[in-house]
Amino acid sequence: MKTNHVHFTLNGESVEVSIEPWTTLLDYLRYNQKLVGTKKGCDHGQCGACTVLIDGNSVNSCLCLLVSLEGKEITTIEGLGTAENLSTAQQIFIDEDAYQCGYCTPGQICSTIAMRNRGEINSEEDLKDWMSGNLCRCAAYKNITKAARRIYEES
Amino acid sequence: MMLNIGNKQQRVDGPQKVSGSATYSADITSQFYHAYVLQSSIACGSITALDTSAAEAFEGVKGIFTHKNLPERLKNRVDYTDPLSPPGKPFRPFYNNKILYNGQPIALVVAETFEQARYASSLIKVTYKEEEFKGSLYENLKNASADRTPDPASNRGDFKKAFKNSEYTITQEYRQSRNYHNPMEPHATSVEYKDDGSIVVYDKIQGVGSSLKYLNGVFGLGADKVQVKSDFVGGAFGSGLRPQYQLFMATLAALELKRNVQMVMTRAQMFSFGYRPEVIHTMKLGCSKDGTLQALSHRTVGETSTFEDFNETIVDWSGLLYKCEHVNLEYELTPVQSYTPLDMRAPGGVSGVYALECAIDELAHEAGIDPLEFRRKNYVDYDQNEDKPFTSKELMACYDRCEELFGWKNKKTSSENEPHLLTGFGMATGSWEALQQPASVSLTMDENGMFTIKCATADIGTGTYTVMSQIAADKLGVPIEKIEFKLGDTAYPDSPIEGGSWTVSSVGSAVAGVCKKFQYRIADVWKRNNPDYQQVDFDAILFQDGNLEYDAKTFSFAEIMQQASKEELSIAHNEAKIEGQTTHSGYAHCCVMVEVTVDQDLGIIKVPRIVNVSAAGKIINPKTAENQLLGAMIWGLGMALREEGMVDSKYGRIMNANFAEYHIAVNADVHNIHAEFVEEKDDKVNPLGAKGVGELGIVGLASAISNAIYDATGKRLRKLPMLLDDILEV
Incomplete structure (x- = not known):
């Protein structure tokens, strides 16, 4: 091959x-x-x-x-970050209970970091649009949005 | 000491989930062969020829299984049922050449890599003899029958007369489309084959006991030869209530090839098994001039497969939620050429209450009464279907609090500056059963005072790991850090499947029971080794911070163990159902209010605001409970405005078997959404006084949105999902 x-x-x-x-x-x-x-x-x-x-x-x-x-x-x-040594973004996801089953969580976290790296989020709508590429069937969206906002502003 | 029950405890499995180290069934990293299933492209008929030669010759292919080479031992006197099989004959993969539905597995290709298996499957040549069939529920309605459904709650009073004598009446039909569970984790099974012929099976399932029962029935390996594990489940919502076909496939291949085999479904294949069935409701409601509900009739026809009679409790909800003396309930099934439907989040309840809560809104408007006042007026405080009192029902407090939070009396639009938007407000009542099942747990404390509690239950994202640790910490009197709760393994004591919102009540009560036993036991050990305290009354002993305290003296559990020269202390406990469930009916309730905007020009429907207030007994963990309630509410939004499994009536194929065309709610669909609980004391429902919250939030939500769309536009869209085309067409 x-x-x-x-x-x-x-x-x-x-x-x-x-x-x-x-x-x-x-x-x-x-x-x-x-x-x-x-x-x-x-x-x-x-x-x-x-x-x-x-x-x-x-x-x-x-x-x-x-x-x-x-x-x-x-x-x-x-x-x-590892389970024993979590990054700030990972810890924020735990604090905000921004998940349920956890399956989409690694992808959600990577998206929040890319959002922070890129900047240009000027409104809640911008943030939700950015995060809408990551589906969460448990629909923990309210808490994901809270976590994403904190990661964008704090980390 | 801080109490854990009622505390917003962070998930104990959080660090694993956020770091990618939580292992789901496809994340086992042993070396596996990979299995891929070829599916039927017709819905009805038979296979007349199947040529696998090119696929067999393809690089990396290790085996192909079809109806032509299924081992004989899997055909005769074999039990393919699982604990939740409905009446009928369960599907038997590769049993013969008959095709029962489009998407049916017809060949399994096993290869060194997934891509080899998938490509090789495309080289299989299949010839069919097609038979005529009618694909949809509507085309098959004349076959609807109540012969094979369980009887709904008994009719009461004289519906016909009461309906005729009613001042205001409505007669309407409501339709719901087929919905698919679609957890983010596709169904997967990884089978490790051991040298002694035994297997360890990592399965996506809501209770490992179900997989074990199925495997033993089909493959007959014997209890010591199979262990089923499921540490993490990436969502299920009912899709894992029954073992799905990847379990059969991976196990068949592993046993025949004597190798490790993994099968992971594709997203398209996630549309090839169970679903929430399409149903049609006919509602007739009548009330007096002052809005007293006098007559109610609810008839539902649902779809099932041609081989199993899948039934739900749908119409009974209409006999339960409001005071009404004259009630007629009918439920019928129609077989269609599809796989059997499957319980999906709040099965039956979400469907029955959808129709009821739309109809109640219509009747309230007919009578010129505010929909909230109409519901208050027809409030009922006992179960009329069963003629029993409720264990508790604080729905009235939910109405009051929701009215206040939402501002129902002086409803104001949140989009005043956008004249092209029509704003409407709607509400509904929701309810779900509060059930308890028998469950068993074991507890072990080591010499350092660390506890391990085991149960074969599951955590499908609901928070089982966390809430069980909270319950144990309080009931033992130790810090939560000293508890390890383990689940998802058939080596652990039996548990009911995680479903029906009964895990906290069932497993939680068993955990509380084993902890109480432990306290008696450790007190006994302490007394035996301390002659001065032999006569101490158990009730005079305090347990806290991992210590036994008596008469201002503190003895740590570790110390007591050391004194008794014990290395560990183990206790098992079986918790049966409690008496209160036979004398009383247990239900959780909620009130939901929504604001909807409809774009006058484009028909776009948005939901800027949703408020849900629930009464669900004692809330063990407000953090995880709120999250579940919110999730279920967003499911309701998806059901109302997005989700529709489209069946091609000619081929019986699901036309939109992917996330681009089967729409589930995304982050941008969710705006101002709020959930909270009212206090509800319940000493009858179970020892914890807790009711499940996993399903409650979806019930009623689609009706509230439908009612709000009417308020905004004056149009009644009596179908789900409600799409912008419907707004523009009506």
Whole structure:
């Protein structure tokens, strides 16, 4: 099977791999790296559960081929903080009870960080629009919005 | 010491959930073969030819299973039921060449990678012989029958006469579309195959006991050969009440290939099993001149599959919520060429109350009475269906508080400067059962005074880990940090499935029971080793901060263990149902009020404000309870304005089997939303006095929105979902 060579940074570590060109970033993270914190919710870019950060921007990792990420910096939920050593954003999600089942949570958190990195949120509506790429079937939206606002303003 | 019950305790599993280290069923990182299911593209008929040769030859493929090679032992005298199977014959995958519904699994491809399995499935050539069928509920209505439904609550009084004699009447039909659960986590099963032929199964399920029962019935492995685990469940809302087909598939492949196998459904496949059925309600209501409800008739026809009779308690709610002496209730089912429906958040209740609360609003308007006053006027404080008192019912307090919070009397639009928007206000009553099931738990304290409590229950996002830890902490008299509550493992004591909003009442009461037993036991150990205290009365002992206290002296549990040279202390407890449930009816109640805006030109419907006030007994954790209530309310919003599983009547296929076309509520749909609880004391419903809140918030919400749309536009949209096309068309 033909493979392509690609080099990138994953959670601060430099990685070089040769991989089939159709491999999505999501499948690479879950199957090859066993970084299962990034979730597959639809595999079609419709739900946001697989959201990760690429150079600080939020990306649906299911829509992103790994071989296209030459030189990029990839950060997953595992790269933000661990259960024993949580990042500020992760702690805010706990404080605000901004989840229920937790399945969409890694993606939600990555989206809030990308929102903070980008800026340009001028209203509550802007914030809700930004966060609407991440579906939460438990519908913890009120608390997700509270957490996202705090992360935007405080962290 | 701070009490934990009633405290806004943060989730104890929070750090795992926010760091990505909570392991859901597809997150097991052993080396697996991957399974992919090929589904039928027709809804009715049979397979006449199935050629798997090209798929078998494809790189990485390890096995293909179809009706042609299903092991004989899985065909005869095999029990495919699970604890929640409705009457009928459960679906048996690959049993023969018959096609019962579009999307039916017809082949399982197992390969080294998911992509190999999926691609190889596309190389399978299937030839069908199609038979004619009618796809929708409407086309099959003439087959509606009450023969295979449980009887609803008895009719009472003389409906016909009372309806005829009523001053004001309404007769209307209300329709609900099919809804799909769609938890964010697709259904997944990971099976680890051990050298001795035993398997460990990580399944997405709302109770591991159900998966175990199914696996034992189908594969007959014996209790010591199967363990089912489910530490985390990424939402379910009823989709995990019955084992779904990925459990059968992954287990079949693991046993036949003697390898670890994982099967994860695609999002499209999440539309290939249970759903909230489409139903049609016919409502006839009549009241006197002063608004006294005199006559009520509620007839519902729902869909089921051709092989199981899925039924819900729908019409009974109309006999329960308001005082009415003349009531007629009818419930019928119509089989359609689809998989069997499945309980979905507040099953039956959300449907029955939708029709009732729209009809009540219509009748109140006919009678020229404010909808809230109309409801107060027809309030009832005992269960007329069962002729029993309620364990508690603080609905009137909900009406009062909701009226105040929402400003119902002087309703003001929050969008005054936008003349193209029509504003309307609507309300509804909601209710859900407060049930308790028998449950078992075990408790172990180690020599350091750390507690482990185990139960085979689940946490589907509701907060089971957290609230059970809170209950245990208070009932033992120890800090919550000393409790570890473990669930989701068939090695633990039996639990009812997590559903019906009964986990706090059932498992919580069992946890309280085992903690009480522990206190007696540790007191005994203490007395035995301290001769001076042998005569001490148990009631004179205080338990707090992990200590036993008596007569101003403190003995830590660890100290008592050391004194007795014990390394651990273990206790088991079974909690049965309590007597109060047979003499009284238990229900939680709520009042919901909404503000709706409708764009006059574009028909766009928005819900800028929702207020829900609930009475649900003792609230163990106001933080998680509020979150659940809000979530259920947003489900109600989705049900009212978004969700519609569209069936292609020619092919029986779900046409919008994805998140882009099956719309669920998103963050931007949610504006000013508020939920709170009124105080409700209940010493009969269960030992904790707590009622479940997972389902309550969705009940009534769609009606409140429908009623508000009428208030805004003068149009009654008697169907769900209510779309902008409906606004422009009526």
